[in-house]
Amino acid sequence: MKSMRLIGSLSCIMLVMAISAVAQPSSSPAPVLDSAGRPLQRGVEYYINPAITDSGGRFTLINRNGSCPFYVGQENVSGLEGLPVIFTPFVEGETVIRENRDFRVAFSAATICVQSTAWKLGEKDPESNRRLIVTGEDQSSRRTANYFRIEKASDGGDIYQISWCPTDVCPTCRFDCGTAGNLVENGKRLLALDAVAQPSSSPAPVLDSAGRPLQRGVEYYINPAITDSGGRFTLIDRNGSCPLYVGQENGSGLEGLPVIFTPFVEGETVIREGRDFRVAFSAATICVQSTAWKLGERDPETKRRLIVTGEDQGSRRAGNYFRIGKASVGGDIYQISWCPTEVCPICKFNCGTVGNLVENGKRLLALDGNVIPVTFERKA
Ligand SMILES: *[C@@H]1O[C@H](CO)[C@@H](O)[C@H](O)[C@H]1NC(C)=O
Numbered sequence: 001m002k003s004m005r006l007i008g009s010l011s012c013i014m015l016v017m018a019i020s021a022v023a024q025p026s027s028s029p030a031p032v033l034d035s036a037g038r039p040l041q042r043g044v045e046y047y048i049n050p051a052i053t054d055s056g057g058r059f060t061l062i063n064r065n066g067s068c069p070f071y072v073g074q075e076n077v078s079g080l081e082g083l084p085v086i087f088t089p090f091v092e093g094e095t096v097i098r099e100n101r102d103f104r105v106a107f108s109a110a111t112i113c114v115q116s117t118a119w120k121l122g123e124k125d126p127e128s129n130r131r132l133i134v135t136g137e138d139q140s141s142r143r144t145a146n147y148f149r150i151e152k153a154s155d156g157g158d159i160y161q162i163s164w165c166p167t168d169v170c171p172t173c174r175f176d177c178g179t180a181g182n183l184v185e186n187g188k189r190l191l192a193l194d195a196v197a198q199p200s201s202s203p204a205p206v207l208d209s210a211g212r213p214l215q216r217g218v219e220y221y222i223n224p225a226i227t228d229s230g231g232r233f234t235l236i237d238r239n240g241s242c243p244l245y246v247g248q249e250n251g252s253g254l255e256g257l258p259v260i261f262t263p264f265v266e267g268e269t270v271i272r273e274g275r276d277f278r279v280a281f282s283a284a285t286i287c288v289q290s291t292a293w294k295l296g297e298r299d300p301e302t303k304r305r306l307i308v309t310g311e312d313q314g315s316r317r318a319g320n321y322f323r324i325g326k327a328s329v330g331g332d333i334y335q336i337s338w339c340p341t342e343v344c345p346i347c348k349f350n351c352g353t354v355g356n357l358v359e360n361g362k363r364l365l366a367l368d369g370n371v372i373p374v375t376f377e378r379k380a
């Protein structure tokens with residue numbers, strides 16, 4: 001039997017791949033890899049293990065309150081047995097589990113309940129306001145509640161998460177998609193979506209280096225949180241012609257250029273985690289293009305997508321929308337990614353997190369590789 005390692009956190013559960021993926025040349029999404037670096041296969045048994053020891057044990061069935069159906073949850077601690085699962089892709093004939101593709105997933109186990117052991121999106125828990133994952137068959141025609149997927153986490157690199165967003169099953173449906181995390185109830189670890197759903201339902205504000213929420217329309221410098229990874233963010237003349245690229249000063253202590261954030265949501269004055277915004281350098285340049293960040297072309301040499309400046313001419317302008325998430329290192333340290341699902345909730349994006357690459361001594365920002373943790377410094 002194989003095992004898939006998972007990192008659990010309060011907000012989400014992430015898969016850790018054993019081997020980092022290279023850029024995919026084909027249009028088929030990359031296979032999800034198990035802890036030995038092999039693609040997950042249809043019909044094979046896998047354990048799902050958290051990789052962080054204090055976030056529970058292997059995935060298993062939970063008898064929530066002494067009655068059927070059982071819920072999807074975790075062992076209380078690592079080292080316990082757990083139950084293996086079997087994945088069945090939605091696409092007929094597909095033998096491999098791929099990123100962002102719907103599958104059914106069921107525990108490979110017999111239970112005292114008559115229900116199937118397939119995972120199913122359950123009801124909203126009235127107390128936590130989170131949707132639990134239960135077992136059983138969705139009786140609706142498309143059975144959308146039985147389809148889950150594995151996707152790259154915004155941390156980029158080799159980290160994944162499990163979510164419910166069955167757009168392969170129903171491409172024209174609008175789902176209230178969610179990502180699986182855990183919820184502890186009476187000492188039992190249950191799997192639940194909607195971890196970030198706070199009472200207000202607003203995600204936490206992103207904080208600047210003085211602990212204040214980032215504001216719309218205010219100038220901030222972006223500093224790398226790790227000192228040997230270049231200096232402040234700035235505009236880069238890549239090859240003597242316009243447009244300019246988004247990059248970094250060569251060393252710390254240099255000036256850099258401030259940016260201004262504009263939330264996608266009208267009237268929102270604060271920059272929040274996981275929410276889309278436009279970001280532009282607050283500077284005049286010799287180029288006629290705007291100084292807004294835009295997802296650029298893939299660099300043929302490194303296969304990474306650069307961040308350039310200019311306006312996306314598409315109707316939704318999705319290429320101009322970025323977001324900020326907490327970096328896993330903790331503190332008020334963040335990472336920037338491109339994944340504009342607020343701008344287009346039904347689009348399938350090849351999301352990525354901002355890192356850097358050095359080209360002819362110039363530091364350019366790029367997705368699809370390393371990740372630079374950053375802090376935000378309000379311009380005095
Ligand atoms: C147990 O949970 C089910 C829903 O899963 C509910 O219908 C039932 O009333 C609960 N029973 C008790 C004893 O709380």
Ligand SMILES: *[C@@H]1O[C@H](CO)[C@@H](O)[C@H](O)[C@H]1NC(C)=O
Nearest residue numbers: 060074075076186187188189
């Ligand atoms: C975890 O501990 C709680 C409280 O002791 C218990 O009710 C529950 O059954 C345990 N979970 C598992 C999967 O054994």
Ligand SMILES: *[C@@H]1O[C@H](CO)[C@@H](O)[C@H](O)[C@H]1NC(C)=O
Nearest residue numbers: 238239240241242243244308
């Ligand atoms: C500079 O880069 C642009 C794309 O950003 C490209 O169109 C142009 O051909 C390049 N010019 C030189 C001199 O390499």
Ligand SMILES: *[C@@H]1O[C@H](CO)[C@@H](O)[C@H](O)[C@H]1NC(C)=O
Nearest residue numbers: 234248249250360361362363
């Ligand atoms: C960094 O150094 C390279 C090589 O000397 C130079 O071409 C580039 O302009 C420098 N970057 C900045 C932002 O000054």
